[in-house]
Amino acid sequence: MTPEARLAAAANILDNFDYDRPVDPQLKAWARQNRYAGSGDRRAIADRVYNVLRRKRSSAIYGGGTTGRALVLGNLVSNDALSVDAITDLCKGPYGLEPPTENERTSLSVGSTHKSEPERLDWPEWLYPQAMAAFGDAVVHELDAMRGRAPIDLRVNSLSSTRPEAMALLAGEGVISEPVEISLSALRVASATRILNTEAYRSGIVELQDAASQAVADYAQPEPGQKILDFCAGAGGKTLALAALMANRGSIIAHDIDPRRMSDLPIRSERASVTIIRRAQKSDLVENSFDGVLVDAPCSGSGSWRRDPIGKWRLTQEKLDVLIKAQRDALSAAATYVRPGGTLTYATCSVFPLENDEQVSWFCAQNPVFELETSRALWPSRDKCDGFFMARFRRQN
Numbered sequence: 001m002t003p004e005a006r007l008a009a010a011a012n013i014l015d016n017f018d019y020d021r022p023v024d025p026q027l028k029a030w031a032r033q034n035r036y037a038g039s040g041d042r043r044a045i046a047d048r049v050y051n052v053l054r055r056k057r058s059s060a061i062y063g064g065g066t067t068g069r070a071l072v073l074g075n076l077v078s079n080d081a082l083s084v085d086a087i088t089d090l091c092k093g094p095y096g097l098e099p100p101t102e103n104e105r106t107s108l109s110v111g112s113t114h115k116s117e118p119e120r121l122d123w124p125e126w127l128y129p130q131a132m133a134a135f136g137d138a139v140v141h142e143l144d145a146m147r148g149r150a151p152i153d154l155r156v157n158s159l160s161s162t163r164p165e166a167m168a169l170l171a172g173e174g175v176i177s178e179p180v181e182i183s184l185s186a187l188r189v190a191s192a193t194r195i196l197n198t199e200a201y202r203s204g205i206v207e208l209q210d211a212a213s214q215a216v217a218d219y220a221q222p223e224p225g226q227k228i229l230d231f232c233a234g235a236g237g238k239t240l241a242l243a244a245l246m247a248n249r250g251s252i253i254a255h256d257i258d259p260r261r262m263s264d265l266p267i268r269s270e271r272a273s274v275t276i277i278r279r280a281q282k283s284d285l286v287e288n289s290f291d292g293v294l295v296d297a298p299c300s301g302s303g304s305w306r307r308d309p310i311g312k313w314r315l316t317q318e319k320l321d322v323l324i325k326a327q328r329d330a331l332s333a334a335a336t337y338v339r340p341g342g343t344l345t346y347a348t349c350s351v352f353p354l355e356n357d358e359q360v361s362w363f364c365a366q367n368p369v370f371e372l373e374t375s376r377a378l379w380p381s382r383d384k385c386d387g388f389f390m391a392r393f394r395r396q397n
Contacts, residue, residue, distance in 0.1 A: 001041040004096025007076075009037070010048040011068035011097060019310050023050065043193070048072065051079045053309035054147050057122045062111035064104055069097055077108055078122075084108045122147050124312065127302075130352045138382065142351075145381035150306035153180060153385075154187045154195070155209040155237075157272050158244045163187065166205050173198045182383060183218055185244070186211035204271040209237050212303070212349070212378045212385040216296065217241035219376065219390045220345040224249040226291040231255050231334040236265035236277070238296055243274040252277045255285065287336045292343045295334045297327040299348035299355050303387025306380070324354060331363050335370065335395075344370060344393040349386055351379070356389035363393070370395050 001009070013030050027046050031037060037045070052059050052071045055078045060066050063074025076082045076090070084105050091099040100108060118128045121143040135142045154177065156166040167177050167187060175194055180186035189195065192208065200206045217238045222228050224247045230239045233254035243252055254277055256262050262279050269277050300323060305312045331346060338344050346363070348355050356377065364372055375391035 001037060001044075002093050002095060003044075004090055004093035006041060006044045007048065007072050007090065008096050009034070009041075009045050010052070011072045013045070013049055014052060014068035014071050017049075017068075019314060023053065023308075023310060048075070050149075050309060051075055053313075054306060055079055055122045056309075056313060057119050058111075061115055061119060062108055064107035064111065070104075072097065073100060073104060073108060074111065077111065122312075124315070126317065127315070127352075130354060133353045134351045134377075135379065138379070141381045142379050142387075145379075146306055146387070148306065150210070150304070150386065151384065152189050152192045152195075153209060153211045153214075154189060154206040155183075155214050155241060155244075156185045156187060157205055157207065157240075158185060159248055159273050160203070161205045166200060169200045169205065170198060173200065175200075180211040180385070182378065182385060183211050183214035185218075185241070186214050202271075204273055207237065207240065207268075207272070209241070210304070210386045212383070212388040213237060214241055215378065215385075216294075216345070216347045216388060216390050217245060219347070219392060220292055220294050221343065221392070222246050222250075222292055226250045227289065228252045229255065229285065229290045229293045229334070229337050230296070231293055231337070232257070232296045232298065232330060233265070233279075234261045234296065236262055236268060238294065239265065239277055240268060240272050240274060242294070243269075243272070243276055246276065248274055248276055250276055253280045253285065253290075254278070255280055255282060257282075282333075285337055288339050290337045290339060290342060292345065293334045293338050294345045294347070295330050296347045297330050297355075298323055299327065299350040300352060301349055303349040303351050303378075303380070303389075307386070320352075320354070324359070327355060327359055328362060331359070332366070335363075335367055338370075338395045340395055340397050342395050343373075344395065345390060346393070347388065347390040349388050351377070351387040351389070356391075360391045367393075369397060 031042050052075045058078040059071045059074035062077040063070030076087050088099045091097045118125050123143050156163045170177050177187040177189045180188050222242050222245050233239050233256045239254045301311045370393040373392045378388040380387050
């Protein structure tokens with residue numbers, strides 16, 4: 001496909017886009033119906049769709065509307081910083097978009113003039129106070145970083161390899177990586193397209209996992225021989241990271257309100273040579289019996305909106321209120337399983353104080369037997385990772 005045909009395909013996908021469904025299945029459905037598109041075409045089209053969704057407000061402003069055509073044209077300014085003449089040249093092919101009209105040329109030239117900061121930064125207006133509360137003077141830098149691509153990180157499985165050894169093995173397969181400071185197990189690569197085909201991945205030496213997510217497992221400070229509960233385990237990425245930190249000694253119970261989310265955990269554990277993880281329902285858990293409990297709570301996901309950009313446009317105050325209650329319920333329930341002297345670690349992939357510091361204050365007021373030891377926020381621009389928050393409490397008696 002030509003570059004202009006790829007743009008037209010992205011516009012067509014966006015014209016038929018369902019914001020209540022995940023992005024990837026919709027891209028795969030388009031690819032099944034258009035088998036002439038090669039792998040390079042599919043990647044380029046997917047990149048454009050994701051770029052538009054990350055920068056939907058500014059793309060609509062520059063493009064002068066919310067049709068697929070307007071969003072793609074506007075995104076060529078918002079994301080690619082192309083001039084109107086360069087955009088016109090891109091639209092000249094027989095299978096591409098029609099060249100911009102005079103009205104569109106005007107909008108593409110001056111579309112962002114006198115617009116509000118949330119509009120320019122592709123942020124929902126109603127959430128801007130939360131962004132200000134989170135980032136303060138750094139709000140422009142952080143929200144701008146959240147409009148770009150997320151980094152691609154790997155976790156080195158310390159049960160199988162060291163970070164330098166994993167880097168050398170990956171390099172031998174043509175994948176160049178570099179260490180990430182916020183976790184001793186983290187590597188960053190330029191592209192994920194080849195990772196799943198490498199021996200390093202197939203043999204369980206590396207897993208795809210954001211460095212901030214790895215830092216949460218580090219923050220929980222599990223030790224070999226301990227009994228740990230991952231209360232909101234999900235697919236089990238942090239569960240496996242905990243097992244590696246424990247040198248595969250002790251026991252980890254993985255629990256999730258929806259057990260189906262953990263369905264792949266046995267296969268992933270086998271690939272990683274992990275034997276200490278057991279899945280359990282809430283009725284199987286024993287109160288006051290765990291050395292450490294991790295609560296990776298359900299949240300807005302705002303810290304990872306680069307990966308899930310429609311989450312930014314789908315969130316409402318009502319949905320956020322439901323999540324805040326779910327976080328409090330999860331924290332309260334998980335606290336009952338911590339033994340005296342044990343730790344409770346709370347984490348969200350959110351940047352909002354409502355889900356982070358304010359929840360810590362609420363929990364401390366409700367549970368005086370727990371003492372806050374430390375808390376930490378990770379920011380996309382400052383820390384070069386997904387936005388995350390973590391807090392560790394210790395039970396006094």
